[in-house]
Amino acid sequence: QITLKESGPTLVKPTQTLTLTCTFSGFSLTTSGVGVGWIRQPPGKALEWLGIIYWDDDKRYSPSLKSRLTITKDTSKNQVVLTLTNMDPVDTATYYCAHWTTVLYFDSWGQGTLVTVSS
């Protein structure tokens, strides 16, 4: 059974850097084709794909966030870390991590964590 859980601050100030950790179980991020993605959802709005890290450390980022976003992994801890710099109130959202399968879709999602950007 695959599980994922996001953790990190619930409140950050504008211009600060957000660091979220996705801790997972039930799969290995060393398995060929597997990835962990990050998706966010502002309150009342649609899902937005942020980026993904693959088993081979390949990373892809949303063009709109590429200059601010970094995703890394620690396979020994079964964790993936999202770092988003220069936070702004428009970045207020529920942030999800999800398991990307070898056949190219997200089959398991974390519960999500709401991050509010406010001074």
Add this chain to the structure above:
Amino acid sequence: QSALTQPASVSESPGQSIAISCTGTSSDVGGNKYVSWYQQHPGKAPKLMIYDVSNRPSGVPDRFSGSKSGNTASLTISGLQAEDEADYYCSSYISGSTLFGGGTKLTVL
């Protein structure tokens, strides 16, 4: 990369069928078979309902089906039930990245 286009809302009566469209381009929806659909109830994480255009994961009722024609994919729900009321999102894989649709709110009248 623009978001895939979905109707903002649809509604139908219990027992009826409804189709939700998802329009992209020849570079995403029209360019491969990697279209998936997610259901999201309020306050919950999205749940995979369809992958590879028309395949259902284990546990998803066969009332849910998917199809694609050209640059438009569709999710059809037959025999609507009250529990189907939710937001639905399509997505398409493209060159290592993923595009989501703007979401469709389904109301079961």
